[in-house]
Amino acid sequence: xxxxxxxxxxxKVYNQDHIIKLLNKLEETKKEELVEQINKxxxxxxxxxxxxxxxxxxxxxNKIENITYLDKAKLSKEQKEEFxxxxxxxxxxxxxxxxxxxxxxxxxxxx
Numbered sequence: 001x002x003x004x005x006x007x008x009x010x011x012k013v014y015n016q017d018h019i020i021k022l023l024n025k026l027e028e029t030k031k032e033e034l035v036e037q038i039n040k041x042x043x044x045x046x047x048x049x050x051x052x053x054x055x056x057x058x059x060x061x062n063k064i065e066n067i068t069y070l071d072k073a074k075l076s077k078e079q080k081e082e083f084x085x086x087x088x089x090x091x092x093x094x095x096x097x098x099x100x101x102x103x104x105x106x107x108x109x110x111x
Contacts, residue, residue, distance in 0.1 A: 003032075003035050003036070003039060004023075004031075004035050006039055007023075007034075007035045007038040007039050008020055008023070010038060010039070010043060011038065013043070014043045014047065016043075019034075019038070022034075023035070
C-alpha cells in the first residue's frame with residue numbers, strides 16, 4: 001500500500017488528479033501495474049523538458065550561406081564514400097548545418 005500512497009502523493013504534486021480518479025476505477029491487478037509505472041516516471045524531468053519547450057531560443061550564429069550543388073547520381077563511388085565519412089565526422093564532432101533543398105521536378109505542384 002506504500003507504493004500506492006507514494007504514487008498518489010506524486011500525482012498530486014504534479015497536478016495529475018485525473019489519474020488518481022482512474023486508479024480508483026481499475027481492478028486490483030491493473031491498479032498495481034499502473035502504480036508501478038507511475039512510480040518509475042521522472043515527473044520532475046518531464047516538467048523540466050516541457051518548460052524548456054516554452055523558452056525562447058537565442059541563436060548565436062545566424063549565418064545562411066548558399067552551397068554549391070552536387071548531383072549525387074554523377075558522383076563516383078569514392079566521392080560518395082568521402083562525403084559519407086565527412087558527414088559522419090561532422091555529426092560525431094557535434095557540428096552540423098541546416099540545408100533546405102527542393103527535390104524533384106515540381107510535378108506535385110503542377111509546374
